[in-house]
Amino acid sequence: MSLSSGKPWVGVVADVKVIPPHPFHTVGDKYLRALVQAADVVPVLLPALSDLVDVRAWIKRLDGVFLPGGYSMVHPEHYDGEHIEGTLYDEARDQLSLDLIRSTLDAGKPLFGVCRGLQEMNVALGGSLHQHLHKVGPYQEHREDKTLTVAEQYADAHRINCVSGGQLERITGVQEYRVNSLHTQGIDRLAPGVTAEAIADDGLVEAFSVDGATAFAMAVQWHPEWRVMENQPNKNLFEAFGAACRQTQLL
Numbered sequence: 001m002s003l004s005s006g007k008p009w010v011g012v013v014a015d016v017k018v019i020p021p022h023p024f025h026t027v028g029d030k031y032l033r034a035l036v037q038a039a040d041v042v043p044v045l046l047p048a049l050s051d052l053v054d055v056r057a058w059i060k061r062l063d064g065v066f067l068p069g070g071y072s073m074v075h076p077e078h079y080d081g082e083h084i085e086g087t088l089y090d091e092a093r094d095q096l097s098l099d100l101i102r103s104t105l106d107a108g109k110p111l112f113g114v115c116r117g118l119q120e121m122n123v124a125l126g127g128s129l130h131q132h133l134h135k136v137g138p139y140q141e142h143r144e145d146k147t148l149t150v151a152e153q154y155a156d157a158h159r160i161n162c163v164s165g166g167q168l169e170r171i172t173g174v175q176e177y178r179v180n181s182l183h184t185q186g187i188d189r190l191a192p193g194v195t196a197e198a199i200a201d202d203g204l205v206e207a208f209s210v211d212g213a214t215a216f217a218m219a220v221q222w223h224p225e226w227r228v229m230e231n232q233p234n235k236n237l238f239e240a241f242g243a244a245c246r247q248t249q250l251l
């Protein structure tokens, strides 16, 4: 049951950032606007306090969960990775996201992960990550060029190929399209129980869906929230997530 008789309420995982001298729980503006404008849902920020709260109680009050991108990396202790000196972590967000992913899927509610959110979903479900994609064999450069303007950094960077007959192809209505690319890490071992939905030309899995999920359960490595109203395939993604959250309200 939604918190309001109107639009679905969707939990959005927050990052913990220090704005000296205190830590704050924050979510990027562009994710919230995409959820309101393209998914037509009410975003509810979820603070990274899973040490204090029972996330299953939160899930009962929500109609869906959204995992936004973030500059920090998923701690390699959650998969078989090695700590690399100088890596920026957000272990409070890790804990909340990993708990939420499992609880949301168990509750059969919609789940949508973007960039860091895809990486969290892959790890939560038993997969692993390449920590420095640019140092690994076949992969092209997937990081943004921080010397460019923000608009240039979030511009389309490479093609993704939707898996034929997959959910992403059906939802977006296209077999391939160009997406932006702003990530250092990427999928190494795809988690068991998920299905690849899009592959970059260099072979990197750029999207997957969760097998057997009773509601929308999709993750993408790019940033579909960026200028979402100007990009039909990405707008279709958010609309499909919003529709799934409205369906959940009826249950």
Ligand SMILES: N[C@@H](CCC(=O)NCCCC(=O)O)C(=O)O
Pocket: 028, 068, 069, 070, 071, 072, 073, 114, 115, 116, 117, 182, 183, 184, 185, 186, 223
């Ligand atoms: N830190 C991870 C994930 C990259 C990511 O989510 N970048 C977006 C940060 C800014 C924004 O929210 O748009 C990696 O580098 O692989």
